[in-house]
Amino acid sequence: MQPPAAPRSGDAWVDEELDGVRYGLAATVVEERISPYQRITIIDSPAYGKGLLLDGCWMTAERQERHYHEPLVHPALCAAASIERVLVIGGGDGGTARECLRHAGVVHLDMVEIDGLVVELARRHLPSLGGGAWSDPRFHLTVGDGIGWAASSADASYDVVLVDGSDPAGPAEGLFNRSFFQHCRRLLRPGGVFATQSESPEAFRQVHIDTVRLLREVFGHADPLYGWVPMYPSGWWSWTFACPDGPRYREPLAERAAAVAGGCAIWSPRWQRGAFEAVPAFVERALAATDGDQP
Structure with a gap:
């Protein structure tokens, strides 16, 4: 069994919060933009690779x-x-x-x-x-x-x-x-x-x-x-x-x-x-x- 990926220097916690629960990854924010519809965040994490959030909610990641x-x-x-x-x-x-x-x-x-x-x-x-x-x-x-x-x-x-x-x-x-x-x-x-x-x-x-x-x-x-x-x-x-x-x-x-x-x-x-x-x-x-x- 492989050990969990360790946070890298510069990583911080990126969380989705819902009803008193936080779902997060240690990650670096790569790019964040505001479109006419929503806030779009691209992150890079040791655990799941690069990922996407919309308005602070997890959408997808390379290894998910x-x-x-x-x-x-x-x-x-x-x-x-x-x-x-x-x-x-x-x-x-x-x-x-x-x-x-x-x-x-x-x-x-x-x-x-x-x-x-x-x-x-x-x-x-x-x-x-x-x-x-x-x-x-x-x-x-x-x-x-x-x-x-x-x-x-x-x-x-x-x-x-x-x-x-x-x-x-x-x-x-x-x-x-x-x-x-x-x-x-x-x-x-x-x-x-x-x-x-x-x-x-x-x-x-x-x-x-x-x-x-x-x-x-x-x-x-x-x-x-x-x-x-x-x-x-x-x-x-x-x-x-x-x-x-x-x-x-x-x-x-x-x-x-x-x-x-x-x-x-x-x-x-x-x-x-x-x-x-x-x-x-x-x-x-x-x-x-x-x-x-x-x-």
Whole structure:
């Protein structure tokens, strides 16, 4: 077992504070900028490498990002009937797009990120996250409002819709409401899959439960998947998948899964099965009390 990375000379603690708890790293602030939307901080830490915070909240880091991006992407892209057209809302660090584009069946990927400065700083300081996505001819970046994009796009225009947003505050607040989810359902082609990060069942318990409940109401079928992102509040995280025509996201197609699993650090079909089954009892009771059994 390797000893924990020691702080370097000049490092200080960089913390996210939430409800009386601090989640921090010994790190150096590399660059900090204020965009029209938020405060963007780039840090460098001995433990996790370079990382990104938005308004003082941890978003990602070089040695943490696979814990987040792989669980968001692969259950959806390994299960949708087709994956030719993919929409990513948010995701300015590039990690979600990178994982999507590992699937050869993706022909066109739109990424709509509201804050162009996040993209600029991520490409400069965290180039490994986006990797080759930024230059992939299938990748199309729009700096703009993802909520407006979803509202104005044509019916049945995407096979997969992924929401890679921050906590439900500031520019990401509108990514957690009924109107937005209804538009996302409208965008899906038959056999399509929707997925979103759905917060920590510990640190954001009610937001998490409300998100799963609302997605079940809008799509008909939705299930949370549980994993861990150690740098996030509580370390315990969730992603929720939804379909109008049955929970196809639970069963990855063998050929697609085999094509990407060897390059994954976290996700595998076996891991996915366990992650969908790891519903804590308090979440199961809360959902059953309000919604009854999922149709």
